[in-house]
Amino acid sequence: MANSGTKPKRFDRNLIVIGAGSAGLVSAYIAAIAQAKVTLIEAHAMGGDCLNTGCVPSKALIKSARVAHMVSDAARFGIKTSTPTIDFPVVMQRIREVITAIEPHDSVERFTGLGVDCMKGYARFIDPWTVEIDGKTRLTAQSFVIATGAAPLIPPLPGVEASGYLTSETLWDEFAKRPAAPKRLVILGGGPIGCELAQSFQRLGSQVTLVEMAERLLLKEEADAAALVTEHLHADGVEILTGHKAVRFETNKCLIVEGSQGERTLAYDDVLIAVGRKPRIAGFGLEELGLVIDGKLPVDGFLRTNMPHILCAGDVAGKQQLTHGGSHEAWYASVNALARPFKKYRADYRVLPRVTYTEPELAAVGLTEVEATRQGVAFDVTRYDLDDLDRAIAEGEQAGFVKILTATGSDRILGATIIGEHAGEILAEITFAMKHQLGLRKILATIHPYPTWSEATKYAAGQYGLARKPLALLKWAERWFRWRRG
Template identity: 40%
Template sequence: MMKANDTEWDLVVIGGGTAGIVASRTAAGLGARVALVERAAPGGDCLWTGCVPSKALIAAAHHVAVARRAPGFGVSSPVGAVDFPAVMAQVKAAIEAIAPDDSVEAMVAAGVEVITGSARFIAAGALEVDGRRVELRRAIITTGARPAIPPVPGLREAEPLTSDTVWDLQALPDRLVVMGGGSIGCELGQSFARLGSRVTLVEALPRILAREDPDAARLVQDMFDRDGVHVRAGQPVVAVRGGAGHPGELVLDGPSSSSTVEFDRLLVAVGRRPNTAGLQVDVAGVQLDERGFVQIDDHLRTSNPRIWAAGDVTALPPFTHTAGVFGSLAATNAILGLRRTVDLSAVPRVTFTDPEVAAVGLPTWAENGERAPRTLTQEHAHVDRAVVDGRTDGFSRLTVGRGSRIVGATVVGPRAGETLAELTLAVRKNLTTSDLAGTIHPYPTYGDGPWNATIADVRSKVAAPIVQRIAAVLRWLRGLRSK
């Protein structure tokens, strides 16, 4: 590991999460001399507190749920007590198994020199890292984001858990209240309920997963009911009492009167805030928006032409996959002087609840009273793989634009994220329903959902004129017979 010095780098990347790691490796692969500044171990939220631990927890909870459903398949499989410390141990084991891919040693092997410490700008072309000056020709800000704590009276004093700190739990909470009905809140809430917590999920908006197809949110809500997750939607939190290691309660503002929800532990999952505090971006002439995100143009360049930004520190879609893609784009633009632009037309997203909810492109439902687009829906009750799995509680829905082009999709069901990959390509490449229908798919899979939806669409368009012609011929023949 290199120590910071007075060397001027071709590119300095500030932040060692997904965007920073991919940007650094991309630039080093192009022959640039790259320094990655990271105050802790590289890997970012995805490795340490996000994607990896949450999916490991979801996997453990999934096995509990499968065991409970086993009698329905003729298999006697009593579910024993959940060993929560063992669950958390396997979560940490998953992190440790993946961590070497993002380690300092891996970065050095890729040609990136790592500087450990906290960075702040001291000039348009220089950083200070723990008191040492680091010169730069170009830089990319990839400092990510952190969980937001809303200004609710008593909330901070209650010392709530967040998606950063929940992994320190060693005992399963008896009564867990989750603030926030978005992807993170729903994933963690369902997992803890399956592991044995009594979970109440509180959402200020009228329903959970507010940005997703209402039919998708309804199916997740139905599974929550079976898993024991009690949802209080349309009831914003107005105050928190107690907590901080002791039982507490949330005060909710209901449609007609206020109410309370008691908890042993409180988990806040209501969004994230960009990590720009202490970076002194104003010294470098880098502008922030009103929410604190780094402002960028379509090429990921900031108001300082020598500095780019990527990942959750920007207002772009906050996913690991977008952070990686845009980190690479920022690096190639910075090193090669290119002007490649950000393409948001086909950004996939997946909520890893059970059932999974995966979506891409234009919505599959009407918003704000606007006219709904043409959609094709295949209920999974008619998908053979879903039938044999006993998982017919899902659907595949496509939004179809002009020329029968696939412009959006929502898939709900097991491994919906995998099914979405093909549909993301379809949206990205302007494929039509005929393109998808004419492609041989393996059987039986959940991919049959969107495939069969497109087959039905093509058949309806082909069959209609044929039926009309046959009807005309039959009418003509009947006319001949009557003469």
């Protein structure tokens, strides 16, 4: 039975935020700016997964891997070099230095200066209005934002606990001790994390085998874009086993997988599990409040649990797993918490971009063709290939394309996928256009500097226009100008 407790007549805080990742930090920031009394509670490191084990370290690793690849690939640009030597401890040390350089942005000092009361410790609900930190201090609040994030999902495979597996959270500390990247690295999971790390470690000296149960990588993305990522992973030397299911681990560092041709044994030095993430909901007293149902923490469209004064944001809400998505949800959760009961805002996910940081990058926003078809949305497709873009040709990076879905009979953008160099940066213009309901013709009418990667969106808009030329008017114009010539 849910612990109803007794609602206090007076509260210590207007808002308590549990978890100092991207969602929690933004929630606390908004509350402090609004002059509410807010406490932010974090048991581990400020900045959460993104700063310490996710976005920041992985992008630093990707940069080192790309530099190694650029050196190896320098000959096609007329630069003769020797094979690069990977100093793996220096690579890992640089990652630590990058985290250290960014840490002040998410620090206790910064947020204390902004007016946030920061506390270190484990928060647990005693009743719906009270949390206890480390079994000692108790605080009451009118509202709460749960921003406890998510943890890597570990499948219940036989032998997994004795396999020595790593995750995207544990690999950084473990590899920081190593003199070199693992010789044989098996990665389970062909999503963004698996693909990014597979390419990076392959380029840093590992022989990587990437295992994916589905028939292709990056299932959420357009099939043709995912196929291009797969092609480049193959070219880098990654062995890709799609349509293969992990069956069991054996004691001699072997993983047994099963595909259409039967079982196969994969020997490894390290195995990385990246098959998904699950919300962190255990240990906070949420079960005792009756907020957890079937192992999940359900929330409504306003990010409220079944106790409306307790809201969620970020990975724990289970609606998306993106750092910027967590920040986006934090606005809704904190404002809905503080404005209760007078105002509430439904969270809007229609224009939420995402990027997979492989080479080439894969960036997308809005609907894919599969999603639009599933939803019964009528759409047209416009595609512009980067092998036509002058900047791409000059830099020798012609692989990729821009694909834009528009509503049938309109230039209103429903979604876009960009794959190629700087795809994540190029996508920003389309995301802006979608958010502010600007059609492709507005993009076409905007001056883009030459030669830049951003011209790709303008040329895609041009392709849209060319496919819709006013043929009757042009036929009339041809006759008119012929008459004018006499």
